[in-house]
Amino acid sequence: MKRLLSGNEAIALGAWEAGVRFASAYPGTPSTEILEALAQYAGVRAEWASNEKVALDAAAGAAFGGARALAAMKHVGVNVAADSLMSLSYTGIKGGLVLVSADDPGCFSSQNEQDNRQYARFGKFPCLEPSDSEEARQFTRLAFELSERFNCPVMLRSTTRLSHSKSAVDVEMPDAPRAFEPLPPFERHPDQYVIIPAIARVRHPAIEQRLLDIAAWGETAPVNRIEWGDRSIGVITCGMAYQYVREILAGYSFLKIGLVHPLPKELIRQFAAQVERLVIAEELDPFIEEQVRAMGIDCIGKEVFPLVGEFTLARVRQAVRAAGLPAAELPPAPKTEHLAVPPRPPALCPGCPHRAFFYNLRRWRRQMVFSGDIGCYSMGVLPPFDAMDMLISMGASIGMAHGLKQAGAQEGVIAIIGDSTFFHAGLSPLANAAYNNGCFITAILDNRITAMTGGQHHPGTGITLQGREGRPIDIAPLVRAMGIEHVREVDAWDVKAINDALKEAMEVQAPAVLVVKGACVFTPHFQRRPVVTVDAQVCTACGTCFRVGCPAILKSDETHPKTGKHKATIDPLLCTGCTVCLQVCPVQAIYQTGGEED
């Protein structure tokens, strides 16, 4: 029967059908759902890893042992795993090893829009790129076969639009559970898997030859296919770009590339020779285009198609028209009357344990520099907090804070990092700070979940991907074991306690750590309390509570008779009773109501 599956669900299905035995990932939009879907299948060991390099290393170990293994990550996660990835290209594997890279053209949820097809070229391994969910499933199966056939890791590249759109997959869902059998005895191949210089030098020519062999395979493989139509225009395309361009240039000829590295150059040459005008339509980098031009073939490419951002029907239509090609023009639509529509930027949720911390940080703006990290708390950069001065990558907050302070910053410096991010890439920079006596504060915002990606567990919660309870790693003793003496734990909703802790830590002439503890509102640990309400008689419309940035605090229609400013009111449906607004109100106009949950 036909079912709608997201690209990520289809990748998980394809991996299961291919007999994947081990899968590991660190959550990251748009890749997160791959492992969540895979965890539903019996006979697969699927895990959250503490970071992407660990995920790939674990998958590599499984593959050396002969198991089919998969590691999934967002595009920037591949940067973290790249050290191992480059070596794995040299070592090869025994069981199929598939790395899923979910790229994010348009930066929907990322710090850049790097095109990870470049990694395949850089690392000299193959890259498959599907265009819908059915292909995502089939290409995943193919990726395992190619990996074993050519003895190399294979990258399956997705994008946000593929991962998060649903299309029909013809599937009988598995009913018989698959048993998890032990592996056969480990076969030692130190001449291959121990990549010391003497072995690397021998492996390199084999890797170059492998690339030629894969390219030769790709010349006739159905994964690269020609769809002949009107030959006055021929389009070479791949991935999601295919879907847009096949609508805009319906009826013309297409060479749809599924194996984007190495390219089928003979097939491209034949296709180009048989069409009048050659167009190359690909999102982000001119990856195919540069190679086609280097073959001496002229084409229409990035001079009309955008280099930046995600393709859409509208952008492809515009590009095709800019090239003087026949794409229908949409009838001009009447402009609607101007209506100022207020923006709706993302905000910290009502009850969020990060709110009181950032409210306090804002008050230290003159004395402190804020070194940020990646998670929901990245929203600390937004109004009303305006409390983040730098943010580059996972775990970088601590290293940046250290360097700034060591270089002689006159301000106090604070690194702000979440619990999941701390386990991802915060441990080694904190060890570095302890070792080099970096005199700055590290605030670890421990909300007991990987929140931004939708609530995944990590070593600090101890709960596995399948929901089994294990032993959580407690952050404060871990940090003390590094020799950091000033370690304080503070309640995330206690405004004064946080401020006092910041004040105290500012005086320490050594690395200082604050663990700000409060569970995310989406975890079962979060405790709702009676909602708070505003006594309009007492409210002076001073606006202090608006500066905690809570979506539950609204401007009342009632204004102060002297200032004309709006008083506050609180939406009882949104309020979680966290009391941060109550604590900051200078005139005690906010009070907690009596009833439970109400």
Added chain:
Amino acid sequence: MSERINFLFVGVGGQGVLTASDIAAQVGLDLGLDAKKSEVHGFAQRGGVVESHVRWAPSVGSPTGETGTIDVLVAFELLEAARWIEWLRPGGTVVINEQKIVPMSVSVGDAVYPDRQAILSAVEARAGRVVTLDGLALAERAGNIRTVNTVILGALSALLDTPPEVWEEAIVRRVPPRYADVNRAAFRLGRDVATS
């Protein structure tokens, strides 16, 4: 019923926009058409705008529609109808759930939530047909305020001239069995609003 329909479902995080659009896409398949849907997760979702495209056609390429070509705009929140109206094909259909969720930009006083009449006239200036409904009240009448998105699907099904049983089946398959009846009731209340 047309064989090619571009839908755009819009609302605010937590309103059930993605579930409703999932069901609408499944209905497309169940009607024997090709269907795709698209959505965005992650950073954009935290209290922000949620948009989800659904496209029905004999063969669908892009999972997202194009500005000015959306046949049916389904707004789960009043202001969002205004934000997305230029995506509508002139003469297209709009379903509006008249719930107001005040954005932070308004609650902190940097912006003003336009008044209802201004929003409705902006929508009517472009749309061929507009159906407004009080989803919360109807869901409450059905027996569970969390069925607002099912109420909205009920209204949508009536506007599309599609067999209601296909929708009801798709909804019931999607929700936990103990909520099947309340969702059926919600669907029918929504459908009645759009047919009356």
